[in-house]
Amino acid sequence: MRVDLFDFALPPERIALRPVSPRDSARMLVADGSGLSDRIVRDLPAMLRAGDMLVFNDTRVIPAQLEGRRGDAKIGATLHKREGLRQWRAFIxxxxxxxxxxxxDFGQGVSAIARDRAVDGSFILDFAGEEPVEVLLERAGTMPLPPYIAGKRPTDARDHEDYQTMFAREKGAVAAPTAALHFTPALMAGLAAAGVETATLTLHVGAGTFLPVKADDTDDHAMHAEWGRIDADTAARLNAVRARGGRLIAVGTTSLRLIESAAGEDHVVRPFEGDTAIFITPGYKFRAIDGLMTNFHLPKSTLFMLVSALMGRERMQAVYAHAIADDYRFYSYGDASLLLP
Structure with a gap:
Protein backbone atom coordinates (compact mmCIF):
# COMPACT_ATOMS: atom_id res chain seq x y z
CA MET A 1 0.00 0.00 0.00
CA ARG A 2 1.08 3.59 -0.56
CA VAL A 3 2.59 5.07 2.61
CA ASP A 4 1.00 8.46 1.96
CA LEU A 5 -2.42 6.87 2.57
CA PHE A 6 -1.48 6.90 6.26
CA ASP A 7 -0.60 10.58 6.45
CA PHE A 8 -2.45 13.24 8.44
CA ALA A 9 -1.73 16.78 9.60
CA LEU A 10 -0.89 17.09 13.30
CA PRO A 11 -0.48 20.54 14.88
CA PRO A 12 2.83 20.59 16.82
CA GLU A 13 1.07 21.79 19.97
CA ARG A 14 -0.77 18.46 20.16
CA ILE A 15 2.50 16.66 21.03
CA ALA A 16 2.64 16.04 24.81
CA LEU A 17 5.97 16.88 26.43
CA ARG A 18 4.98 15.65 29.91
CA PRO A 19 2.43 13.09 31.12
CA VAL A 20 -0.62 14.13 33.10
CA SER A 21 -0.81 13.44 36.82
CA PRO A 22 -2.23 11.21 38.14
CA ARG A 23 -1.53 8.87 35.26
CA ASP A 24 -5.05 7.46 35.04
CA SER A 25 -6.55 10.94 34.59
CA ALA A 26 -5.42 11.01 30.94
CA ARG A 27 -8.18 11.25 28.37
CA MET A 28 -9.24 8.13 26.47
CA LEU A 29 -11.04 8.12 23.13
CA VAL A 30 -13.13 4.95 22.80
CA ALA A 31 -13.86 3.67 19.29
CA ASP A 32 -16.20 0.67 19.10
CA GLY A 33 -19.27 -0.54 17.26
CA SER A 34 -21.40 2.27 18.68
CA GLY A 35 -19.11 5.06 17.46
CA LEU A 36 -16.80 7.37 19.41
CA SER A 37 -16.98 8.43 23.05
CA ASP A 38 -14.74 10.75 25.04
CA ARG A 39 -13.68 9.22 28.35
CA ILE A 40 -10.77 9.18 30.74
CA VAL A 41 -8.52 6.22 31.43
CA ARG A 42 -10.06 5.81 34.88
CA ASP A 43 -13.30 4.80 33.09
CA LEU A 44 -11.64 1.71 31.59
CA PRO A 45 -13.27 -0.88 33.93
CA ALA A 46 -16.71 0.28 32.74
CA MET A 47 -15.66 -0.03 29.09
CA LEU A 48 -14.73 -3.72 29.40
CA ARG A 49 -16.59 -6.91 30.29
CA ALA A 50 -16.05 -9.36 33.11
CA GLY A 51 -13.91 -12.14 31.67
CA ASP A 52 -11.92 -9.89 29.33
CA MET A 53 -8.15 -9.86 29.75
CA LEU A 54 -5.72 -6.95 29.43
CA VAL A 55 -2.20 -7.97 28.37
CA PHE A 56 0.72 -5.77 29.46
CA ASN A 57 4.37 -5.60 28.45
CA ASP A 58 6.65 -5.82 31.52
CA THR A 59 9.81 -4.61 29.76
CA ARG A 60 11.88 -1.98 31.58
CA VAL A 61 13.54 0.93 29.78
CA ILE A 62 17.30 1.16 30.22
CA PRO A 63 19.31 4.43 29.95
CA ALA A 64 20.29 3.61 26.38
CA GLN A 65 21.20 7.08 25.12
CA LEU A 66 24.96 7.72 25.11
CA GLU A 67 27.08 10.74 24.19
CA GLY A 68 30.75 10.21 23.48
CA ARG A 69 33.78 11.10 21.43
CA ARG A 70 36.06 9.45 18.91
CA GLY A 71 39.07 11.69 18.95
CA ASP A 72 37.74 15.20 18.33
CA ALA A 73 34.44 13.98 16.84
CA LYS A 74 31.24 13.93 18.90
CA ILE A 75 29.41 10.62 18.57
CA GLY A 76 25.85 9.96 19.78
CA ALA A 77 24.54 6.42 20.18
CA THR A 78 21.07 5.04 20.83
CA LEU A 79 21.18 1.35 21.66
CA HIS A 80 18.28 -0.55 20.17
CA LYS A 81 18.93 -4.32 20.28
CA ARG A 82 21.19 -6.58 22.29
CA GLU A 83 23.32 -8.78 20.02
CA GLY A 84 25.48 -10.51 22.65
CA LEU A 85 26.60 -10.41 26.27
CA ARG A 86 28.50 -7.13 25.73
CA GLN A 87 27.31 -6.18 22.25
CA TRP A 88 24.43 -3.86 21.33
CA ARG A 89 23.31 -2.71 17.90
CA ALA A 90 23.08 1.10 18.01
CA PHE A 91 21.88 3.93 15.81
CA ILE A 92 24.71 6.47 15.54
CA ASP A 105 34.74 7.06 24.79
CA PHE A 106 31.39 7.71 26.49
CA GLY A 107 32.91 9.06 29.72
CA GLN A 108 32.53 7.70 33.25
CA GLY A 109 34.93 4.89 32.37
CA VAL A 110 32.63 3.58 29.61
CA SER A 111 33.95 2.85 26.12
CA ALA A 112 33.10 0.60 23.20
CA ILE A 113 34.54 -0.58 19.90
CA ALA A 114 32.34 0.04 16.84
CA ARG A 115 31.97 -2.97 14.56
CA ASP A 116 29.83 -4.36 11.75
CA ARG A 117 28.35 -1.23 10.21
CA ALA A 118 24.98 -2.05 8.65
CA VAL A 119 23.33 -0.60 5.55
CA ASP A 120 21.10 1.58 7.77
CA GLY A 121 24.21 3.22 9.29
CA SER A 122 23.94 1.43 12.62
CA PHE A 123 26.92 -0.26 14.32
CA ILE A 124 27.41 -2.97 16.88
CA LEU A 125 29.02 -1.44 19.96
CA ASP A 126 31.26 -3.92 21.82
CA PHE A 127 31.59 -2.55 25.36
CA ALA A 128 34.98 -2.78 27.07
CA GLY A 129 35.61 -4.15 30.56
CA GLU A 130 33.95 -6.77 32.72
CA GLU A 131 31.17 -4.84 34.43
CA PRO A 132 27.68 -5.71 33.14
CA VAL A 133 26.64 -3.39 30.35
CA GLU A 134 23.54 -2.43 32.37
CA VAL A 135 25.83 -1.08 35.10
CA LEU A 136 27.80 0.93 32.54
CA LEU A 137 24.61 2.42 31.13
CA GLU A 138 23.36 3.44 34.57
CA ARG A 139 26.63 5.34 34.96
CA ALA A 140 26.97 6.97 31.55
CA GLY A 141 23.59 6.75 29.82
CA THR A 142 20.39 8.78 29.87
CA MET A 143 16.76 7.83 29.24
CA PRO A 144 16.17 7.56 25.49
CA LEU A 145 13.19 9.87 25.08
CA PRO A 146 11.58 9.82 21.63
CA PRO A 147 12.99 12.42 19.23
CA TYR A 148 9.71 14.35 19.11
CA ILE A 149 10.14 15.05 22.86
CA ALA A 150 13.94 15.16 23.11
CA GLY A 151 14.04 17.68 20.26
CA LYS A 152 11.94 20.11 22.30
CA ARG A 153 13.38 19.76 25.80
CA PRO A 154 16.25 17.96 27.56
CA THR A 155 15.80 14.69 29.43
CA ASP A 156 15.65 15.28 33.18
CA ALA A 157 15.23 13.43 36.48
CA ARG A 158 11.44 13.31 36.15
CA ASP A 159 11.72 11.20 33.00
CA HIS A 160 13.42 8.37 34.93
CA GLU A 161 10.08 7.77 36.64
CA ASP A 162 7.65 9.15 34.06
CA TYR A 163 9.02 6.95 31.26
CA GLN A 164 8.61 3.65 33.13
CA THR A 165 5.35 1.77 33.51
CA MET A 166 4.20 0.31 36.83
CA PHE A 167 4.80 -3.15 35.28
CA ALA A 168 8.44 -2.50 34.31
CA ARG A 169 10.53 -5.44 35.45
CA GLU A 170 12.60 -7.03 32.68
CA LYS A 171 15.46 -4.69 31.68
CA GLY A 172 16.14 -4.33 27.98
CA ALA A 173 13.84 -1.82 26.27
CA VAL A 174 15.06 1.44 24.78
CA ALA A 175 11.51 2.79 24.45
CA ALA A 176 8.60 2.49 26.84
CA PRO A 177 5.42 0.54 26.04
CA THR A 178 3.64 3.84 26.49
CA ALA A 179 -0.01 2.73 26.60
CA ALA A 180 0.75 1.15 29.99
CA LEU A 181 2.06 4.45 31.36
CA HIS A 182 -1.58 5.32 32.14
CA PHE A 183 -2.05 2.56 34.70
CA THR A 184 -2.00 2.99 38.48
CA PRO A 185 -2.57 0.62 41.40
CA ALA A 186 -6.01 2.20 41.91
CA LEU A 187 -6.97 1.52 38.30
CA MET A 188 -5.73 -2.07 38.54
CA ALA A 189 -7.88 -2.56 41.65
CA GLY A 190 -10.89 -1.22 39.75
CA LEU A 191 -10.27 -3.62 36.87
CA ALA A 192 -10.00 -6.57 39.25
CA ALA A 193 -13.26 -5.57 40.93
CA ALA A 194 -14.93 -5.49 37.50
CA GLY A 195 -13.78 -9.04 36.75
CA VAL A 196 -11.18 -8.01 34.15
CA GLU A 197 -8.16 -10.33 34.14
CA THR A 198 -4.57 -9.29 33.44
CA ALA A 199 -1.41 -10.94 32.15
CA THR A 200 2.12 -9.84 31.26
CA LEU A 201 4.59 -10.74 28.55
CA THR A 202 7.97 -9.25 27.60
CA LEU A 203 8.93 -7.45 24.40
CA HIS A 204 12.08 -5.34 24.54
CA VAL A 205 11.04 -2.33 22.48
CA GLY A 206 13.76 -1.06 20.15
CA ALA A 207 14.53 2.44 18.93
CA GLY A 208 13.39 1.34 15.49
CA THR A 209 9.86 2.05 16.68
CA PHE A 210 10.63 5.77 16.21
CA LEU A 211 11.99 5.46 12.68
CA PRO A 212 9.83 6.97 9.95
CA VAL A 213 8.77 4.85 7.02
CA LYS A 214 10.96 6.24 4.25
CA ALA A 215 9.70 3.95 1.51
CA ASP A 216 6.85 5.02 -0.76
CA ASP A 217 5.18 1.61 -0.46
CA THR A 218 4.71 -0.52 2.64
CA ASP A 219 6.09 -3.55 0.77
CA ASP A 220 9.48 -1.84 0.64
CA HIS A 221 9.77 -1.09 4.38
CA ALA A 222 12.00 -3.34 6.51
CA MET A 223 11.05 -3.64 10.19
CA HIS A 224 13.76 -3.86 12.85
CA ALA A 225 13.59 -7.05 14.92
CA GLU A 226 12.85 -6.98 18.64
CA TRP A 227 13.22 -9.77 21.21
CA GLY A 228 10.20 -11.06 23.07
CA ARG A 229 8.96 -13.89 25.28
CA ILE A 230 5.59 -15.43 26.18
CA ASP A 231 5.97 -18.32 28.62
CA ALA A 232 3.85 -21.45 28.55
CA ASP A 233 1.68 -20.48 31.52
CA THR A 234 0.86 -17.09 30.01
CA ALA A 235 0.06 -18.61 26.60
CA ALA A 236 -2.31 -21.06 28.28
CA ARG A 237 -4.07 -18.24 30.14
CA LEU A 238 -4.51 -16.21 26.95
CA ASN A 239 -6.01 -19.19 25.14
CA ALA A 240 -8.32 -19.98 28.08
CA VAL A 241 -9.79 -16.47 28.03
CA ARG A 242 -10.77 -16.72 24.38
CA ALA A 243 -12.02 -20.29 24.79
CA ARG A 244 -14.59 -19.14 27.36
CA GLY A 245 -15.70 -16.13 25.33
CA GLY A 246 -13.58 -13.38 26.82
CA ARG A 247 -11.67 -10.83 24.78
CA LEU A 248 -7.90 -10.42 24.64
CA ILE A 249 -7.14 -6.71 24.68
CA ALA A 250 -3.52 -5.74 24.21
CA VAL A 251 -2.26 -2.76 26.18
CA GLY A 252 0.05 -1.23 23.61
CA THR A 253 1.14 -2.17 20.12
CA THR A 254 4.15 -4.02 21.57
CA SER A 255 1.93 -6.51 23.39
CA LEU A 256 -0.24 -6.89 20.30
CA ARG A 257 2.66 -7.57 17.95
CA LEU A 258 4.16 -10.21 20.23
CA ILE A 259 0.85 -12.02 20.75
CA GLU A 260 0.20 -12.03 17.02
CA SER A 261 3.75 -13.31 16.42
CA ALA A 262 3.08 -16.21 18.80
CA ALA A 263 -0.37 -17.10 17.42
CA GLY A 264 -0.88 -19.64 14.67
CA GLU A 265 -3.44 -19.65 11.88
CA ASP A 266 -5.56 -21.82 14.21
CA HIS A 267 -5.79 -18.75 16.53
CA VAL A 268 -3.90 -20.56 19.30
CA VAL A 269 -1.18 -18.60 21.13
CA ARG A 270 1.93 -20.72 21.70
CA PRO A 271 4.95 -20.11 23.93
CA PHE A 272 7.38 -17.82 22.17
CA GLU A 273 10.96 -16.71 22.76
CA GLY A 274 13.03 -14.96 20.14
CA ASP A 275 13.00 -12.13 17.62
CA THR A 276 9.96 -10.76 15.86
CA ALA A 277 9.83 -8.27 13.01
CA ILE A 278 6.10 -8.57 12.36
CA PHE A 279 4.72 -5.69 10.25
CA ILE A 280 0.95 -5.37 10.44
CA THR A 281 -0.81 -3.38 7.72
CA PRO A 282 -4.41 -3.30 6.41
CA GLY A 283 -5.39 -6.70 5.07
CA TYR A 284 -3.74 -8.55 7.94
CA LYS A 285 -6.02 -11.17 9.54
CA PHE A 286 -5.71 -10.96 13.32
CA ARG A 287 -5.25 -14.34 14.96
CA ALA A 288 -5.66 -13.70 18.69
CA ILE A 289 -6.28 -10.05 19.58
CA ASP A 290 -9.80 -8.68 20.00
CA GLY A 291 -8.96 -5.08 20.92
CA LEU A 292 -6.20 -2.61 21.67
CA MET A 293 -5.53 0.20 24.11
CA THR A 294 -2.87 2.48 22.67
CA ASN A 295 -1.69 6.08 22.49
CA PHE A 296 -1.96 8.24 19.37
CA HIS A 297 0.77 7.60 16.81
CA LEU A 298 2.84 9.47 14.23
CA PRO A 299 1.64 10.09 10.67
CA LYS A 300 2.87 7.50 8.15
CA SER A 301 4.24 5.33 10.99
CA THR A 302 4.12 1.55 11.19
CA LEU A 303 1.99 1.93 14.33
CA PHE A 304 -0.67 4.02 12.59
CA MET A 305 -0.68 1.34 9.90
CA LEU A 306 -1.22 -1.28 12.62
CA VAL A 307 -4.26 0.46 14.14
CA SER A 308 -5.59 0.98 10.61
CA ALA A 309 -5.32 -2.77 10.07
CA LEU A 310 -7.32 -3.37 13.24
CA MET A 311 -10.08 -0.78 12.70
CA GLY A 312 -9.92 0.18 9.04
CA ARG A 313 -7.90 3.01 7.52
CA GLU A 314 -10.79 5.41 6.90
CA ARG A 315 -12.16 4.75 10.39
CA MET A 316 -8.80 5.55 11.98
CA GLN A 317 -8.43 8.73 9.94
CA ALA A 318 -11.81 9.79 11.38
CA VAL A 319 -10.76 8.79 14.92
CA TYR A 320 -7.57 10.86 14.64
CA ALA A 321 -9.43 13.82 13.10
CA HIS A 322 -11.75 13.80 16.13
CA ALA A 323 -8.78 13.56 18.51
CA ILE A 324 -7.00 16.48 16.87
CA ALA A 325 -10.12 18.66 16.75
CA ASP A 326 -10.91 17.88 20.41
CA ASP A 327 -7.41 18.68 21.69
CA TYR A 328 -6.26 15.19 22.61
CA ARG A 329 -2.56 14.96 23.51
CA PHE A 330 -0.44 12.82 21.16
CA TYR A 331 2.46 10.37 21.31
CA SER A 332 4.38 8.81 24.19
CA TYR A 333 3.28 11.13 27.02
CA GLY A 334 -0.13 11.78 25.49
CA ASP A 335 -3.67 10.47 25.87
CA ALA A 336 -5.03 7.01 25.09
CA SER A 337 -7.43 5.36 22.71
CA LEU A 338 -9.40 2.15 23.26
CA LEU A 339 -10.02 0.40 19.94
CA LEU A 340 -12.64 -2.36 19.92
CA PRO A 341 -13.42 -3.52 16.36
Missing part, protein backbone atom coordinates in the same frame (compact mmCIF):
# COMPACT_ATOMS: atom_id res chain seq x y z
CA UNK A 93 24.62 10.23 15.19
CA UNK A 94 27.58 11.63 13.21
CA UNK A 95 28.14 8.12 11.84
CA UNK A 96 30.22 9.51 8.98
CA UNK A 97 33.00 10.09 11.54
CA UNK A 98 32.97 6.47 12.69
CA UNK A 99 34.33 3.34 11.02
CA UNK A 100 34.71 -0.31 11.94
CA UNK A 101 37.30 -0.79 14.70
CA UNK A 102 37.07 2.75 16.11
CA UNK A 103 36.85 3.17 19.87
CA UNK A 104 34.26 5.58 21.32
Missing amino acids: RNAKRLKDGDSV
